[in-house]
Amino acid sequence: MKLTVHTKGSAYDILMEHGILHHAKDHAGSGHFFLISDDGVPQCWRDILQSQFPESRMHVFSQGEASKNFDTLQAVLGDMLDAGLSRRDTVIALGGGVVGDLSGFAASLYMRGIRYINIPTTMLAMVDSSIGGKTAVDFHGVKNSVGSFWQPSLVLIDPEVLSTLSPRLLHEGLAESVKMGLTHDAKLFELFEQEDYEDHIDEIIERSLRVKQGVVERDERESGERKMLNFGHTYGHAFESYHHMNRFLHGECVALGMMKVIRNRELKDRVKAVLERLELPVSCEYDPEEIVKLVMKDKKADHGEVTFVQVDEPGNGYLVLWREEDIRKGLEI
Numbered sequence: 001m002k003l004t005v006h007t008k009g010s011a012y013d014i015l016m017e018h019g020i021l022h023h024a025k026d027h028a029g030s031g032h033f034f035l036i037s038d039d040g041v042p043q044c045w046r047d048i049l050q051s052q053f054p055e056s057r058m059h060v061f062s063q064g065e066a067s068k069n070f071d072t073l074q075a076v077l078g079d080m081l082d083a084g085l086s087r088r089d090t091v092i093a094l095g096g097g098v099v100g101d102l103s104g105f106a107a108s109l110y111m112r113g114i115r116y117i118n119i120p121t122t123m124l125a126m127v128d129s130s131i132g133g134k135t136a137v138d139f140h141g142v143k144n145s146v147g148s149f150w151q152p153s154l155v156l157i158d159p160e161v162l163s164t165l166s167p168r169l170l171h172e173g174l175a176e177s178v179k180m181g182l183t184h185d186a187k188l189f190e191l192f193e194q195e196d197y198e199d200h201i202d203e204i205i206e207r208s209l210r211v212k213q214g215v216v217e218r219d220e221r222e223s224g225e226r227k228m229l230n231f232g233h234t235y236g237h238a239f240e241s242y243h244h245m246n247r248f249l250h251g252e253c254v255a256l257g258m259m260k261v262i263r264n265r266e267l268k269d270r271v272k273a274v275l276e277r278l279e280l281p282v283s284c285e286y287d288p289e290e291i292v293k294l295v296m297k298d299k300k301a302d303h304g305e306v307t308f309v310q311v312d313e314p315g316n317g318y319l320v321l322w323r324e325e326d327i328r329k330g331l332e333i
């Protein structure tokens, strides 16, 4: 499968194919390369990439969100300079969203910006973070607070690499696909309802990518429609903070957030059934007043109102403005 994402002034391809990791070099273009990964990406996948670029250095940092910071960025940039990388050369990121976000940011800064190729290896990175051009590190305890918009020059997706991913990580990534089905693609949501998702992984990735492609093409800088991708995230981020980012994964909080925001009873039951099949959480204990406070703070309520994404029927997301009492109401149901 090949998708071309059009951005202002340029375009890049997303190629999805089983085994494409083995042929990354054929698509990478010319010049020198600098590879970036983390030590949680199984060695077998790193070796397959490295063997195609024997002359290139691979910078491997410690896995986890805790590495997505200026220290790692500085170490990566230092290593790129030591490797003698020039303005015409290319960074290749192999990993989940942490590797992708940090490598994209490094590429955007190095020599005022060089090419980077993203090879996502988690479900979340394949369906969500690898396209759209948002790059960042966490700073001063605030997630993604320093970053840039920097588009990849190519994205290579090899579903084979998902074979080493834990079911929990696979499912948390799929929560983002369920979200995209609900806001933009009823068929994608129904696929989760009616079929065994394991038999349809390629189709799920492709449909999710098409949703995200459409949204980012229409709204590259998140001034309008891109907000729709925040479905489930407004309560979701509050749950992440409430549980101090350590009890639930991001996608699990999105699942919890979707369950809280949907008001249509029938749809809520359908979504609950899908999330349960994916072993995602559908409820948790919390103090409603704390969650309200976190939502109002996180979203910098504008004149007491917060924008939420709402869905009443699969495939049709829309934006609503909620006041504090609406936000509280969702939590009491």
Ligand SMILES: NC(=O)c1ccc[n+]([C@@H]2O[C@H](COP(=O)([O-])OP(=O)(O)OC[C@H]3O[C@@H](n4cnc5c(N)ncnc54)[C@H](O)[C@@H]3O)[C@@H](O)[C@H]2O)c1
Pocket: 038, 039, 040, 041, 042, 063, 064, 065, 068, 095, 096, 097, 098, 099, 101, 121, 122, 123, 124, 125, 128, 129, 130, 131, 132, 133, 134, 135, 143, 144, 161, 162, 163, 164, 165, 166, 169
């Ligand atoms: N740029 C965007 O638009 C965007 C969108 C959503 C999320 N994000 C960012 O993405 C990050 C989360 O990404 P993530 O969920 O991929 O987390 P992650 O990158 O931390 O990966 C999760 C874990 O899986 C390991 N791993 C990676 N590939 C593997 C494989 N094939 N087999 C086994 N283990 C593997 C990693 O080493 C890591 O330990 C967050 O920092 C978030 O802010 C960015």
Ligand SMILES: [Zn+2]
Pocket: 176, 233, 250, 254
């Ligand atoms: Zn998300």
